[in-house]
Amino acid sequence: MKVIIGAGRTSYNGWLSTQEDALNLLSLESWDRLFEPESVDALLAEHVWEHLTYEEGIIAAKHCYHFLKPGGYIRCAVPDKNFRNEWYQQMVQVGGPGPADHPAATHKIVYDAKTFVQVFETAGFEVSLLEYCDEHGDFHYSYWNEEDGKIGRSLRFDTRNSIEGLGMVSIIIDAKKPLIIKSKS
Template sequence: MVDISRIPATEPVRIIIGAGEQRWPGWIATHRKNLDLLRPEDWAASFGHRPADAFLCEHVWEHLTEAEGRAAARLCYRWLKPGGYLRCAVPDANFPDAAYQRTARIGGPGPKNHPAAGHRIVYDYRRFADVFEQAGFAVDLLEYCDEQGRFHYHQWSPDQGPVYRSLRLDHRNRDGRLGFVSLIVDARKPA
């Protein structure tokens, strides 16, 4: 269960899902043991009395099957306030870099202890947007590569949910070179 009781009623409830080592000011970091994307009872226990204002999830959805990802999107939708959003990032199936794609592929690049070893799907922007649209969200594509591998960027604010593996924040993206990108969406629940 996520303990949101310490958040004053005047402040937003902002949750990082599957945070790993990630910590951002103003966000509560969670892990699978206290908020499992596939366990409705975890969500009910955490948000039953106070739905979240925002969720942030960076490089977690690819560890679910597509069916599990769709179920997780429905849970997020259910436990967001009207007008709330989920900012979600995954590896991009259309990023034209062979080394990146070897790492992002299903099953990852090698040993079972490698973080990418648990990849179960690699999304392109159309399929990823559909996961959230079918759950009821309005989807804004923030960063993605199209079918020709061209990178698209729409202005977004890290203040509303920083994604490290992004054009602006990742140390591998310097001097006009894209070294690592993510497919990033904002999925908004209608007000």
């Protein structure tokens, strides 16, 4: 089972698209209505975690961990605090750039890569950074397969990016639930 969290209009073949009204990341009861513990193979969340506080992000990550199979993963993307682009930073700022109906109006945090990784490591995941800007604003990229969860706001898939420069980036991680080997004691 593969699940897109906060899918909006996103749908991919083989993935179950969910919205907050069906799957509230912070509600264990909401998870329990849809899934058994350790029953999900993969989760995908693009620009969802910034709508949670840091503490809520850890709770959500712990819920993901609980429902993922050992060896399962979540691919997750959020706006990048270290991307050196004034327009972008105004668009993703906490509280958003304008009216209450703007998608960023409910942003509660803008992550840097270190802090975002920390959220998922705190929940028990092994985390790999796929795309991010470091504290100097330099962009880093490791190849990732879109078949494992496509992130639209990424180096390869956002049309605002070109050979001339970056227009839209995200911090993108893969957070994997370790395989657990039970002792024979």
